Amino acid sequence: MFRLHDVSYAYGGSQTGVAALSHVSLDVAQGEFRWLLGPSGAGKSSLLSILSLEVQASSGMVEILGVPVRQTRRAGLARLRRRIGAVKQDFGLLPDMSVFDNVALPLRLQHRAEAEIAHEVHAIMKWVGLENRLDALPPQLSGGEQQRVAIARAVIYRPALLVADEPTNALDERQAGRLMRMFHRLAELGTTIVVATHNDAIVAKYPAPTIELLHGHLVRDHG
Amino acid sequence: MARQRYHDGLALRQALPGRFLPFLVGSMAFLAALALAGGIAAHSLSQRWTHGAGAVTTVQVPSPADPATATAAMGQMPATRIDAVLATLAATPGITGTHRLGDAELRALLAPWIEQTGDPSLPLPAVIELHTAPGQDVAANVLPRLQAQAPGVLMEHDSVWSDRLAALAASLQACAGLAVLVVMTVAVCVVMAATRAGLLTRRQAIGLIHALGATDSYISGRFATRVGLLALWGGVWGSMLALPMLLALSHLAAPFTAMGDAPATAPDWRDLHAWMALLPSALLWMLVVVPPAAGLTGWATTQLTVRAWLRRLP
Numbered sequence: 001m002f003r004l005h006d007v008s009y010a011y012g013g014s015q016t017g018v019a020a021l022s023h024v025s026l027d028v029a030q031g032e033f034r035w036l037l038g039p040s041g042a043g044k045s046s047l048l049s050i051l052s053l054e055v056q057a058s059s060g061m062v063e064i065l066g067v068p069v070r071q072t073r074r075a076g077l078a079r080l081r082r083r084i085g086a087v088k089q090d091f092g093l094l095p096d097m098s099v100f101d102n103v104a105l106p107l108r109l110q111h112r113a114e115a116e117i118a119h120e121v122h123a124i125m126k127w128v129g130l131e132n133r134l135d136a137l138p139p140q141l142s143g144g145e146q147q148r149v150a151i152a153r154a155v156i157y158r159p160a161l162l163v164a165d166e167p168t169n170a171l172d173e174r175q176a177g178r179l180m181r182m183f184h185r186l187a188e189l190g191t192t193i194v195v196a197t198h199n200d201a202i203v204a205k206y207p208a209p210t211i212e213l214l215h216g217h218l219v220r221d222h223g
Numbered sequence: 224m225a226r227q228r229y230h231d232g233l234a235l236r237q238a239l240p241g242r243f244l245p246f247l248v249g250s251m252a253f254l255a256a257l258a259l260a261g262g263i264a265a266h267s268l269s270q271r272w273t274h275g276a277g278a279v280t281t282v283q284v285p286s287p288a289d290p291a292t293a294t295a296a297m298g299q300m301p302a303t304r305i306d307a308v309l310a311t312l313a314a315t316p317g318i319t320g321t322h323r324l325g326d327a328e329l330r331a332l333l334a335p336w337i338e339q340t341g342d343p344s345l346p347l348p349a350v351i352e353l354h355t356a357p358g359q360d361v362a363a364n365v366l367p368r369l370q371a372q373a374p375g376v377l378m379e380h381d382s383v384w385s386d387r388l389a390a391l392a393a394s395l396q397a398c399a400g401l402a403v404l405v406v407m408t409v410a411v412c413v414v415m416a417a418t419r420a421g422l423l424t425r426r427q428a429i430g431l432i433h434a435l436g437a438t439d440s441y442i443s444g445r446f447a448t449r450v451g452l453l454a455l456w457g458g459v460w461g462s463m464l465a466l467p468m469l470l471a472l473s474h475l476a477a478p479f480t481a482m483g484d485a486p487a488t489a490p491d492w493r494d495l496h497a498w499m500a501l502l503p504s505a506l507l508w509m510l511v512v513v514p515p516a517a518g519l520t521g522w523a524t525t526q527l528t529v530r531a532w533l534r535r536l537p
Contacts, residue, residue, distance in 0.1 A: 054434055056537050075438050077537070082436030094232055094428050105232050106435045 001030040001192050002051060002161065007060030009046050020046035022216045023060070028194070030160075033187040035203050036196040037220075038213035044196040045089070047213065048163045051194060052086040053077055065160050082110060085159035087167045091150040093138040099125070100134040103153045110157065124152045127182075129175075143170040151179060155186065162186065162193045168202055180206045232432045233442070235449040238421035244414070244450065244521075245457035251410040252461025252517050255403050256510060260469050262399030263505045264476060269392030272385045280353040280362060282369070283377040284308050287349035291372045304373035305349045311368055312353065317361045320354040407520065414450060414524040421446065422532050433536050443529035447522045454521025458514030466510060473502050 004026045010017030021043045028034060036044050049055045050062060053069065062069040067080050086092075093102050100121055107117045125131045128148040130141075138146055147170040154162060162183070168176040180202065187193050194211070197203060203210075212220035284305050291307035302310070305323070312321050324332070329347055355361055362378050369376045422429065429442060 052434065053537060075440075078433075078436050078438040080436075081434060086434065092431055092434070094431060096234060096237075097232060101232070105432065108231065109432065109435055109437050109441070 001028055001032075001065065003027045003061070003063040004050075004057075005061040007050065007057045007062060009043075009050060009055065009058050017058075019216055021050075021057075021213075024213075024216075024218045025060075026211065026218065026221060028192055030192055031187050031190045033184060033193045033208045034195070035208055035210040036194050036213070037203070037210050040198075041215075042213040043216040044213055045165055046216075047211075048086070048165050048194065048196055051161065051163045052084050053081050054086075082106070082157070083160045085154035085157070085162040087147075087150050087154045087162075087164035089165045089169075091138070091146045093146060093149060093153075095138050098135050098137060099130065099141070099149050102138065102149060103156055106153060106157045120156055124156045128152045144172065144175065147171060148175070155182070158186070158189075158191065160191060162191050164193070164195045166197055166199075167195060168197065168199055176202060177205075231445060232428050233425055233445050234428065235421065235425075235445060238424045239417060239446070239449050239453065241453060244417050244453040245460065247413045247417075248410060248454045248457030248517050248521065249460040249464070250457075251406050251413070252458040252513050253464050254461075255406045255410075256462055256465035256513050257468065258399045258402035258406060259509045259513075260465070260472065260506055262396045262403070263503065263509065264472075265392045265395035265399065267503060267505075269389050269396070272388045272392065280355060280378060280380040282308065282312070282351040282353060283379075284349040284351070284373055285375045286346075292374065304376075307372040308349075308369050308376065309351070311365065311372060312351065315361055315365050317356050318353055319356050322352045322354075324350045324352065410454075410517070410520060411524050414454065414521050415528050418446060418450060418525045418528045419532070422529065429533075430536065433533070439530055439533045442533060443526050446529045447525040450525040451518045451522030455514055455518030458517030461517070462510045462513045465513075469506055469510070470502060473506070 004024055007021060007024045008019065009021040010019045012018060024043075024047065036047065038044050046055070050057050051064065053064070056062075056069070064080060065083055067076065069077070069080075072080065094105075097105075103121050103125065104117045107120060112120075121134070122131060125134060128151060130145060130148055130152075133141065133145065138149065141149065147167065151164075151167060154164070164183075168179060171179060176199075183193050183195065184206070209222045210220060211218070211222075287303060287305035289304050291302050291304045309321065309323065312318055329350055332350075333347065353361070362380050366376070366378050369378070433442065
């Protein structure tokens with residue numbers, strides 16, 4: 001769950017930067033699934049970056065999983081990040097690490113046992129259909145495969161908040177359908193999920209409450 | 224099923240190669256060892272000059288067997304001049320020891336002049352060596368009393384040249400300390416530059432694992448451990464390279480620093496114990512301390528550099 005109150009964000013600083021979000025207020029409860037909609041440049045990626053703690057809001061109050069971000073020290077923010085999963089448009093995979101190591105990275109940062117890590121990685125990679133590509137390097141995979149690896153890494157530690165930026169744009173219809181069913185299953189288990197997309201067809205096929213942005217302003221919040 | 228290879232995402236073996244940094248830190252450790260050795264040698268010479276020859280005062284008593292002229296103050300019967308002088312010196316605070324040169328010592332000391340006169344029966348004064356505590360100037364206090372007991376007594380103190388040599392040694396020590404400081408500063412700058420280069424090389428990976436929840440202490444700890452070990456390794460090599468040079472210098476400096484007789488020839492090159500005996504224990508300890516000091520400096524510098532760099536991330 002998260003709460004935003006009067007949040008603004010500008011690239012390059014609040015005084016001289018380019019405004020990406022203006023006075024956005026949102027309140028999303030635990031276990032909710034929300035579509036994040038809007039045209040290019042509407043501020044969707046900025047909102048997801050604020051929610052995944054990649055950037056700090058220029059102004060306003062951000063509270064994620066009950067933690068007030070601005071008042072929290074760096075070590076506390078690091079702990080909070082371990083409860084947030086993020087799927088980025090560019091996948092964010094390390095090119096010199098194998099698929100296995102990329103997916104295992106969040107668990108290793110949590111100091112899990114190697115045997116447990118191996119079990120979890122094999123289970124999630126089987127689910128995304130890439131259990132035979134564990135030793136491959138990301139550049140050796142197709143775009144769709146890389147996206148599935150990024151999704152596997154984002155959900156392997158069952159985050160309390162999951163944000164995904166266009167997670168289906170490199171997937172075929174069958175894989176996208178599997179992914180959406182998994183997202184809904186995670187939401188049922190208590191994960192709060194926000195998915196940004198341009199794909200009207202998938203939004204229509206999997207209806208859910210929406211957050212819509214336009215020119216950085218919140219124009220619709222159907223919670 | 225289980226992976227064999229652990230990968231922390233930072234790939235520090237690529238970011239911080241294992242040759243460049245040890246070579247530079249090893250060079251710095253080598254220079255630091257030489258500078259420290261210079262400082263230790265200067266300290267050793269200073270100690271020798273201050274507590275050795277420079278601390279000796281010579282008292283000459285002409286006609287030592289003649290009766291003293293004033294022993295009433297001591298409440299004794301009139302004694303010989305030499306007895307009166309020795310008694311006065313023994314009762315004077317600040318004098319740590321006296322040694323009256325024997326006849327043989329005196330003749331050996333004066334042999335060149337005695338041979339020139341050709342008269343071995345020439346009457347000689349008694350000569351007494353006084354050892355005084357450092358910083359004590361007893362001559363000014365005791366000389367009038369000695370001259371009252373034995374007119375013609377002479378006292379020579381070599382503190383002028385020993386003080387100058389001690390000041391020179393102190394200057395050399397200061398220069399050595401300055402050189403060590405400069406070497407350490409350069410080493411810190413080298414480590415900072417190498418660490419920053421490593422951070423730039425792996426900035427994408429660092430950004431990613433930061434986003435996945437890695438703490439600053441985790442990332443800086445990984446970098447600092449790697450750099451600390453490389454610096455330790457460089458320090459070991461620097462100390463090992465400095466060892467033969469210090470052994471050679473110690474052999475050359477032995478006549479100037481040893482209290483006893485220094486060996487005239489170098490020990491056999493296979494006799495490690497003999498070579499090691501040449502090194503003062505302070506130099507040996509210094510060679511042992513340089514590698515961990517290099518490692519610790521590298522570790523601390525990297526911790527600070529990485530943590531400062533990470534502040535740019537949210």
